[in-house]
Amino acid sequence: MNIAQLNTGGEIFYSLQGEGARAGSPAVFLRLAGCNLHCSWCDTKHSWGRGVAMEEKKLAAQILGYESPGLVITGGEPLMQAAALEKLLALLPETLYVEVETNGTLAPTDYLKERVNQWNVSPKLAHAGNGAAAIVPHALAAFVETGNAWFKFVVTGEADWDAIATLGLPRERIILMPCATTREQLETARPAVVEMCLQHRVRFGDRLHVALWGDKKGV
Ligand code: SF4
Numbered sequence: 001m002n003i004a005q006l007n008t009g010g011e012i013f014y015s016l017q018g019e020g021a022r023a024g025s026p027a028v029f030l031r032l033a034g035c036n037l038h039c040s041w042c043d044t045k046h047s048w049g050r051g052v053a054m055e056e057k058k059l060a061a062q063i064l065g066y067e068s069p070g071l072v073i074t075g076g077e078p079l080m081q082a083a084a085l086e087k088l089l090a091l092l093p094e095t096l097y098v099e100v101e102t103n104g105t106l107a108p109t110d111y112l113k114e115r116v117n118q119w120n121v122s123p124k125l126a127h128a129g130n131g132a133a134a135i136v137p138h139a140l141a142a143f144v145e146t147g148n149a150w151f152k153f154v155v156t157g158e159a160d161w162d163a164i165a166t167l168g169l170p171r172e173r174i175i176l177m178p179c180a181t182t183r184e185q186l187e188t189a190r191p192a193v194v195e196m197c198l199q200h201r202v203r204f205g206d207r208l209h210v211a212l213w214g215d216k217k218g219v
Helices: 056-065 078-090 110-115 137-146 158-165 183-200 208-213
Strands: 012-016 026-031 070-074 097-102 118-121 149-155 174-178
Touching: 012 056, 012 208, 026 056, 056 078, 070 078, 078 097, 078 110, 118 137, 137 149, 149 158, 158 183, 174 183, 183 208
Parallel strands: 026 070, 070 097, 097 118, 118 149, 149 174
Antiparallel strands: 012 026
């Protein structure tokens, strides 16, 4: 399995979930290498390369060593390594709450649908600069069918709403988040996103890790 490289090793660390429906929950973070999109504002561009190869057995032992109740698999795009991900999760206890962060362009495998407790799907809108490759309707439908997916959108303002609405996702599962990688940007961007959430009756999602640690990596 290829893990994103941070400093001299693979990016695995213990922290608090910073986004989405379980924001604030303690979890081990495992960032997988490689992404099939190239968002202009991506804050994890270091994950785009080949990363560091690590054996699933060793990774599982390292994850268990944190004694964490949760695991967040992020990227890059984790589903590009679906087979290795299945192998890793098979080595971990069922009691471990597993969240997977995905851009929603690749449908989950049957095994992952069964095992993953929560999908944090983050489809990318036009301002991310990926063109038509960013929205794959059949993959999004597969996530809706799991019944345990949340759809997080990074928005820059009201102009983004039409593109979100046309996707036909369950409204009670939509979370809007400000586009921000620093505390200053977050402060500035929040009010417009709060307004959008009130207007369209959807959830607001803050960026707790940015509020706590700014743009620091590996926390
Ligand atoms: S999908 Fe995520 S990891 Fe990939 S380029 Fe976009 S923001 Fe970065």
